[in-house]
Amino acid sequence: MSRKPxxxxxxxxxxxxxxxxxxxLLNTIKTHEEERKKLFINKRxxxxxxxxxxxxxxNPPSLEGxxxxxxxxxxxxxxxxxxxLIAQRDDFVQRMVIPKHRVELNLRQFFERLTQDKHYSEAPSLASELEMFSRFFELQAMFEEYKEHATTLAExxxxxxxxxxxxxxxxxxDRRLAQELASNSENSRKMRREAGRLRSFLESHANIPTQQLPAPTEELSQRLASGQALSMDEFAAMLEHGGLTDIKSTGEESNTPKRKKAKQRKAAPRRGNIGHGSSNRA
Known part of the structure; x- marks a missing residue:
């Protein structure tokens, strides 16, 4: 099956x-790139x-600009x-060591003791009464803070x-933007690939001939595989129709065995005295 040009x-x-x-197409790619940049910033x-x-x-996201x-x-x-609000709640919990129900109970007890009618002989001393009033006002202030705290919790x-x-x-x-980014990237990839194809066409077909180059024959492939020379038109036809990628070498491997390297003789120590030949003997 022949490959489509x-x-x-x-x-x-x-x-x-x-x-x-x-x-x-280049202008469209540029527009897609600008849109992709905006989508990326928005998704981030x-x-x-x-x-x-x-x-x-x-740290909150930067929204300026x-x-x-x-x-x-x-x-x-x-x-x-x-x-x-969380900081206010935590600060209140750390400051208020007495629970709300205990504050209400003590406040009621001090109020009853301060407003109860008693005989003068059973009346508390001035110092004791001042202490009870001080505690009553303190509990009353705590109760007001609990009311404000309830408002804080509601908020x-x-x-x-x-x-x-x-x-x-x-x-x-965010998920929608992720899908748009993926779609934009896929479209940009296809357009870039098409732009590359058009650019290659313009670079190689600036002076396109009137007749389309014929498809290469099997004979051309065999000639090129065997190392024979081709004309420019024949070579252009091979490039145009993708014939160069289908070439298989028809030459057989050489049966000539490779030359083996000669083994080097290992140096070994020799016995005897060096430098004492027969001429040096007495």
Whole structure:
């Protein structure tokens, strides 16, 4: 089965038309690259916003100079408000060592003792009464703080619920952006490949002949495999129709055995005295 030529759909088109198609494709690729850059920045902001909202990072995403959706700005603000409320709650828990029900109980007891009618002989001393009033006012202030703390907890639950809903929305948008990025990358890859094909056509077919080069025959492949020379037209036909990649060498391997290397004689020590020949004997 013969291989389909790479430029089969371009051979009958004017070079000017191919050039215009190539330039238009380059502009489309540039537009896709700009869109991909915006998608990448937007997705990065979405990912950073999600990480910031779920306490995977302490730093909020940078929103200055970026065109982001309102849901991200709201989510970032809610997360900051949530952190402030959490800090207030933790500070209150550390300061208030007496639970709320004990505060209410002691406050009721001191109120009854201070307002109860007693005989003058059973009345507390001035110092004791001042101490009870001091404790009563202290418990009353603590009770007011517990009421404010209840408001803080209610706000904390409201902000937390809203923040979770916004995180779900951002997460869905983040997945959508990931799909758009993948689609954009695939389209850019196809367009770049097509642009490379058009560029190769323009570089190699600037002066395209009127007649298409014929497909190479088996005889040309055999001649090239055997090392014989080909003309420029024959070689161009091989390039055009992909014949160079299908060539198999027809030459047989040489049966001439390889020449073995001569073994070197290993040097071995010899017995006898060096330098004492027969001429030196007495």
């Amino acid at each position: 790479l430029f089969e759909d371009l051979l009958n088109l004017p070079v000017e038309e191919v050039q215009a198609t190539y330039e238009g 902001i979405h990912s950073e916003a999600i990480k910031f909202a779920v306490n995977k990072t302490a 970026n065109d982001v959706s309102d849901v991200i700005r709201v989510a970032v603000k809610e997360k900051m408000d949530f952190d402030v 904390l639950r409201t902000v937390r619920t809203s923040l979770l809903e916004h995180v779900k929305t951002i997460n869905r948008e």
